[in-house]
Amino acid sequence: MGKRNEELHLGAFIYYSGHHHAGWRHPGSAVEKMFDINFYKQLALTAERGKFDMMFLADLLYVHTQQVEKSASGMLDPLTLLSALSTVTEKLGLTATVSTTYNVPYDVARKFASLDMISSGRAGWNIVTSQLDIEAYNYGKKGHPEHSLRYEMAREFVEVVTRLWDSWEDDALILDREAGRFADPSKVKQVDYKGKWHSTKGPLNVPRPPQGYPVLIQAGSSEAGQNFAAQYGEVIFTAQQSLLEAKAFYENVKSKLNQYGRNTNSLKIMPGLSPVIAATEEEAWRKHKELQELILPEVAVAVISGFLNYDLSKYPIDGPLPENIPDPVAASNGMKSRVKLFMDMAYKEKLSILELGRKILGARGHLQFVGTYEQLVDFMEQWFNEYACDGFNIMPPILPAGLEEFVDHVIPLLQKRGLFRKEYEGITLREHLGLERPANGHFLRNEHLGKITHF
Numbered sequence: 001m002g003k004r005n006e007e008l009h010l011g012a013f014i015y016y017s018g019h020h021h022a023g024w025r026h027p028g029s030a031v032e033k034m035f036d037i038n039f040y041k042q043l044a045l046t047a048e049r050g051k052f053d054m055m056f057l058a059d060l061l062y063v064h065t066q067q068v069e070k071s072a073s074g075m076l077d078p079l080t081l082l083s084a085l086s087t088v089t090e091k092l093g094l095t096a097t098v099s100t101t102y103n104v105p106y107d108v109a110r111k112f113a114s115l116d117m118i119s120s121g122r123a124g125w126n127i128v129t130s131q132l133d134i135e136a137y138n139y140g141k142k143g144h145p146e147h148s149l150r151y152e153m154a155r156e157f158v159e160v161v162t163r164l165w166d167s168w169e170d171d172a173l174i175l176d177r178e179a180g181r182f183a184d185p186s187k188v189k190q191v192d193y194k195g196k197w198h199s200t201k202g203p204l205n206v207p208r209p210p211q212g213y214p215v216l217i218q219a220g221s222s223e224a225g226q227n228f229a230a231q232y233g234e235v236i237f238t239a240q241q242s243l244l245e246a247k248a249f250y251e252n253v254k255s256k257l258n259q260y261g262r263n264t265n266s267l268k269i270m271p272g273l274s275p276v277i278a279a280t281e282e283e284a285w286r287k288h289k290e291l292q293e294l295i296l297p298e299v300a301v302a303v304i305s306g307f308l309n310y311d312l313s314k315y316p317i318d319g320p321l322p323e324n325i326p327d328p329v330a331a332s333n334g335m336k337s338r339v340k341l342f343m344d345m346a347y348k349e350k351l352s353i354l355e356l357g358r359k360i361l362g363a364r365g366h367l368q369f370v371g372t373y374e375q376l377v378d379f380m381e382q383w384f385n386e387y388a389c390d391g392f393n394i395m396p397p398i399l400p401a402g403l404e405e406f407v408d409h410v411i412p413l414l415q416k417r418g419l420f421r422k423e424y425e426g427i428t429l430r431e432h433l434g435l436e437r438p439a440n441g442h443f444l445r446n447e448h449l450g451k452i453t454h455f
Contacts, residue, residue: 008384009391011056012047016072018398021361022294024072028401044085050407053432054093061135086119093429095124102139105160112214113206121210121428126217151224156195163191166440167203212438230256239366240271246388272366274395288370300357317354321346373409
C-alpha cells in the first residue's frame, strides 16, 4: 500500500446529542443541552483543538409527531448557530446545511456571505434538496418535488447564488473618506438573472465573501447527486459500507470532473464514519452492544418501514425482509441512494428486520466502526491510501464524549503517522482543504453548451 504525499481531511459532523439513533438515551450524552449554545461552544472548541478542517451541522425542516416521543427531535437553525460559534473559534471551518428547495437564492447568498465575513473566511454551504413531503407542507407546498426535478432546480439555485457572490468585484470597496467614495459603482453590478425556477436583479447587499465563495459541499450519492457534485461540489459527503464500494464511488465521481474543466484535487470526497472505539476490542464491542440495545425494537421496525415505504410491522421481527416489497428505490422520492444501500445491506448480510433496523439506526446508513484506536487509524489509513476517500466526516455516536475521545486518542495517532496536521497552516476553510479561491466570474454560462463551466 503506497502512502499518499498529502494529509487527509476531517469534518466533525454534529447531529443532535450523537449520531446513534438511541445515543440520546445513553448516560454519556448531553441531550439536556441539545438547545443550549454552551453545548455547541464546547463541541466547536473540541473540534478546533483536534485541528478538524470543519464542523458540519445538518438541518432537517420538520419534526415527526409520531416519532418525537422516542427519538431526539428538533434542531437549532445552523446558520444562526454557526454565526455565534464563529466568535469563540479562530480556525475551525463552519459548515451549514441549507436546502435549495425551501429557500430563495438571494437570502442564501446573503446569509453565507455574512457568515464568511463574520468568520474571516471559514464558511461552507452543504447544498441539499431536502427529502420529504412533510417538509413541503411546512412551507405551504402541496408536495415535495420529484427527485430529478429537485436537482434541476438546485443547479439553477446555485448558479444564481454564485452570480450574486460575484456581483461585487474583490476590489469594489474604495473607502476614501477624503474624496467621499465608498465603492466603485463600475465594480458593483446587477445580476439580472431570469431562469425557469429563480430570478433576481441584484447586486447582493454584502460585498464578495473573503473566500470568493464559501466552500460548496454536496451530500447526495445518487447518479443525479454525483453529477451535481462533479459540476459544483468542492466536498462531497457520502455513505459507503465497504472499501470496494468506496473506491468505485471515488473513481466514478472523480472521473466526471474533467467534463466540467476541473482537476481531481478540486473535489474532496469524505464518507461518513461513526466510530465506537476504546483502548481494547472487548471494551469497544461492549460499548457497541450497549448502544444497540438502547434501540427499541418497535422504533427499528417503524424507521425501516418508513425508509422502504412498506409496513413491516406484520412480519416476524427476527425474520428476513420479505421478498415481495415493491421496489423501494423506484418508489422513493427522498434519499434514493440511501434506500438502495439499505436494501443491499439487508440481502447481502442476510439481516433480520430488527438487525437491519438497528444497523441503520447505529449510524443512519453510514459506516459504523467498532474497535481500538489503533485499529481505527489502520482503517482510515487504508481507505485514504487506496483512494477510497480524501478524508472522513466523523460522526460520534454520542456527544460530547465521542468527539472528545476521538480528539484525545485518535488524532495523536493520525498525527504520529503523518496522516493529519499538527497545526493549522491557514485560516480559511479553503486553505484547510487545499482548495483554490475562485476568481470573480468563476462560473460562467456557456449558452451554446447549456451548462456552467469552471475557469
